[in-house]
Amino acid sequence: MTRIKKEFADASHNVPVYVIGGGNTVTEYFSDDGEPSGTSGRPALAVLRGSGLGDVALVITRYFGGTLLGTGGLVKAYTEAAQLVVNAVGRGKRVPVHVVMAAIPYNLLERIRLLAPHHHGQILGEDFAGDITLTMQFPVDEFDAFQRDVRELSAGRIQAEIIETKEVIVPV
Numbered sequence: 001m002t003r004i005k006k007e008f009a010d011a012s013h014n015v016p017v018y019v020i021g022g023g024n025t026v027t028e029y030f031s032d033d034g035e036p037s038g039t040s041g042r043p044a045l046a047v048l049r050g051s052g053l054g055d056v057a058l059v060i061t062r063y064f065g066g067t068l069l070g071t072g073g074l075v076k077a078y079t080e081a082a083q084l085v086v087n088a089v090g091r092g093k094r095v096p097v098h099v100v101m102a103a104i105p106y107n108l109l110e111r112i113r114l115l116a117p118h119h120h121g122q123i124l125g126e127d128f129a130g131d132i133t134l135t136m137q138f139p140v141d142e143f144d145a146f147q148r149d150v151r152e153l154s155a156g157r158i159q160a161e162i163i164e165t166k167e168v169i170v171p172v
Contacts, residue, residue: 004059012064015078017044018057026054035062039074047082058085092169096140099124102150102160103131111153119146136160137168 017030030041060081119142125135150158
């Protein structure tokens with residue numbers, strides 16, 4: 001918030017709102033930043049709550065244009081601003097993934113490159129030496145099927161090793 005206030009120092013109000021977490025562990029926050037109580041942060045928070053989004057932060061910056069909006073006008077303006085942002089923002093979901101490494105012979109590179117996306121995988125890196133060491137990422141629930149297909153393709157000679165399990169956000 002300090003960065004926003006500094007960047008938009010000439011603004012009349014910078015109204016922050018956020019919803020972090022999900023389920024039973026949601027943390028919410030809003031501030032009216034000097035606007036009349038309940039006319040800015042609370043309506044923006046209501047929009048975020050109704051959006052189904054989680055782990056989201058929003059700052060609405062307002063400049064006074066010389067016309068007094070009144071409490072109803074402020075509620076309408078902040079609600080509409082929050083709705084515009086919620087409607088424009090891309091959506092994503094958290095997916096657990098395995099980051100894996102596999103040493104493969106050169107003659108199987110193209111087939112593995114085709115096989116990985118078939119299992120919603122992504123090749124993160126290719127290191128060329130005596131063999132090729134691929135670093136890849138797969139959704140946890142797709143990895144076993146990829147392993148099975150790689151073993152079949154290589155007559156059991158290749159097996160990917162899990163080096164990390166983490167969560168990533170993927171577009172939906």
